[in-house]
Structure formats: C-alpha cells, structure tokens
Amino acid sequence: MNSTQRRALSTIYTGPAVNFENRLVNALVGLANNDKGWMAWIEKEITPGMDLAEATRLIEARAKSIAIKPYRYLFGASRSLNLIFSETWQFTSRGTLPPG
Numbered sequence: 666m667n668s669t670q671r672r673a674l675s676t677i678y679t680g681p682a683v684n685f686e687n688r689l690v691n692a693l694v695g696l697a698n699n700d701k702g703w704m705a706w707i708e709k710e711i712t713p714g715m716d717l718a719e720a721t722r723l724i725e726a727r728a729k730s731i732a733i734k735p736y737r738y739l740f741g742a743s744r745s746l747n748l749i750f751s752e753t754w755q756f757t758s759r760g761t762l763p764p765g
Contacts (some may be wrong), residue, residue, distance in 0.1 A: 671719065689721040694760030696728035726750060732762055 696703045706727065711720050729749045737745050748754055756762060
C-alpha cells in the first residue's frame with residue numbers, strides 16, 4: 666500500500682470509540698487462517714511506530730481481501746471494495762467473517 670492509500674484508510678471511520686485491540690487480534694487470526702505468508706506481510710507492511718487504529722484497519726483490509734477473493738465474481742468490484750473497507754463487517758474471535 667502506498668502512503669496515499671494508507672492516509673485514506675486511516676480517515677475512513679470517525680465514529681464512537683472502537684476496541685481496536687480486539688479487532689486487531691481477530692483480524693490477525695483471520696489473516697493467519699487465510700494467508701500462509703501472513704507473517705512476512707506483517708513484517709513488511711506494519712511499522713513499529715504505526716498507530717494501533719491504522720495497523721488494525723490495514724490488517725483487516727488485507728485479511729478481508731484474501732477471504733473474499735474466491736467470491737468476488739458474486740459481488741462485483743464495487744461491492745467487494747465496500748466490504749473490504751467496511752467498519753461494521755469485522756472478523757469474529759474465530760477469525761471468520763459473519764454473513765455480510
């Protein structure tokens with residue numbers, strides 16, 4: 666992801682307080698379930714000084730894009746992007762996505 670995409674991702678949600686720690690753990694489980702190279706991706710994309718909310722959103726977006734890849738033909742490009750960047754469609758504690 667380039668810096669413009671990261672800035673856009675960090676400004677998507679400005680609603681009430683969110684438990685980013687829980688979301689991060691759930692997204693990491695989802696990413697690990699769907700991507701065998703997840704650790705290398707984390708080391709490459711997530712920097713130590715990155716804000717928790719930004720890192721959470723970035724990991725969620727990556728995990729969601731991998732999880733819905735086999736179903737993109739059903740959704741179309743526009744709906745797929747809406748699902749990937751949706752703040753309301755989050756991973757469960759088992760690392761799965763609920764019906765959305």
